[in-house]
Amino acid sequence: MKNANSVTHVILTGGVGSRLWPLSRKSQPKQYLDLFDGKSLFEMTVDRNRSLADTVMVVGNTDNCHLSKKVLDKSSTSYIDIIEATPRNTSAAIAFAAFASEPDTILIVTPSDHIIDGTEAYESAINQAVEKALQGYIVTFGIVPTKPETGYGYIERSGDDVISFREKPNKVSAKDFIKNGNFLWNSGMFCFKAAVFLEELKLYNIQVYEKSKQVWEANKAGQLDLELSMAIPSISVDYAVMERSKKIKVVSSEFKWSDLGSFESVYDYLVSKGQAVDSNGNMVIGTDVYTAFVGLKNAIFVHTANANLILQKESSQEVKNIYTELEKSNSDLLE
Incomplete structure (x- = not known):
């Protein structure tokens, strides 16, 4: 420049x-x-x-x-x-x-x-x-x-x-x-x-x-x-x-x-980069353990060592509510 x-x-x-x-x-x-x-x-x-x-x-x-x-x-x-x-x-x-x-x-x-x-x-x-x-x-x-x-x-x-x-x-x-x-x-x-x-x-x-x-x-x-x-x-x-x-x-x-501000945008980005989803559009993030979805479409399973999250992709903005609740109780799950 x-x-x-x-x-x-x-x-x-x-x-x-x-x-x-x-x-x-x-x-x-x-x-x-x-x-x-x-x-x-x-x-x-x-x-x-x-x-x-x-x-x-x-x-x-x-x-x-x-x-x-x-x-x-x-x-x-x-x-x-x-x-x-x-x-x-x-x-x-x-x-x-x-x-x-x-x-x-x-x-x-x-x-x-x-x-x-x-x-x-x-x-x-x-x-x-x-x-x-x-x-x-x-x-x-x-x-x-x-x-x-x-x-x-x-x-x-x-x-x-x-x-x-x-x-x-x-x-x-x-x-x-x-x-x-x-x-x-x-x-x-x-x-x-x-x-x-x-x-x-x-x-x-x-x-x-x-x-x-x-x-x-x-x-x-x-x-x-x-x-x-x-x-x-x-x-x-x-x-x-x-x-x-x-x-x-x-x-x-x-x-x-x-801005990758939600799991919906993370999902879309990972799909564009070739991350696997099943035939109903369900995605697993954070684990290689075999995970099956029954009766669900466009769901995301997020795994970490001490907390899991299961959500519909379309409800991604609501994850903040869980964070807020955990914050109120001063949970160590936020650390």
Whole structure:
């Protein structure tokens, strides 16, 4: 990528993947599971951007920074490590990355737990985004939808201008969005100059800006202070900046993308990669032990050492309810 500005790939690793319990646990969140051709989503995220950025920066937390280190050490990748003492949502996490960077550095911000296929289309989208970021815009990546998905937020746009951000819709609205043709899935990936993001954060959410700045200035080798961190409002970057800034542009992206936020999306991905299902579409994840399904269609059996999950593929979003119940009882099954 030929431009005078340095490019940093910022990887956000904060999620716990509650909809993928029991595979995803607090000690091993979904982005670190070696489910995908022997690689984890985190490792694939690092590899995908290796040739597109000069520097790698990881914004993680005290529970998972050792997991990131293990993956990055494996490929001898040097990186800047920012370790949050407590999760304060995406606007603070991105603010820390921006405070840690030179003002003119271009930041490509991506989650660590998404799956992306189509290298050429991906690199083309990144290059377009960097061009717009160099002009002072905050760029978001919108994915051309392939179906009326209710698990994603949407971006309404006209060309590369964003008209509105929409929450996860119901089925009827999702079908309307697809029919309209000017809606994209909101990927949660961004590109901008560090200084431009901080200016907009300061303008639209001064509290997050000031409290994050205090926390960053008190950092010790990238490790952030717990007590100071607790004062940062926990707010997503969509609410804090994206939905309010006048500097937003969207790159319409054609690469295949999924946030693998549910067992339904994991199922679809594994099927596309050749994972076996029986004649009724039932799938086993996590064990080679012979498993038979009787009277079930499109069911998923998930095996782990101390918990099993059996679900209808279509009910994947409801797995979060089990996680919530276990959380209430402080169960060690989440660890």
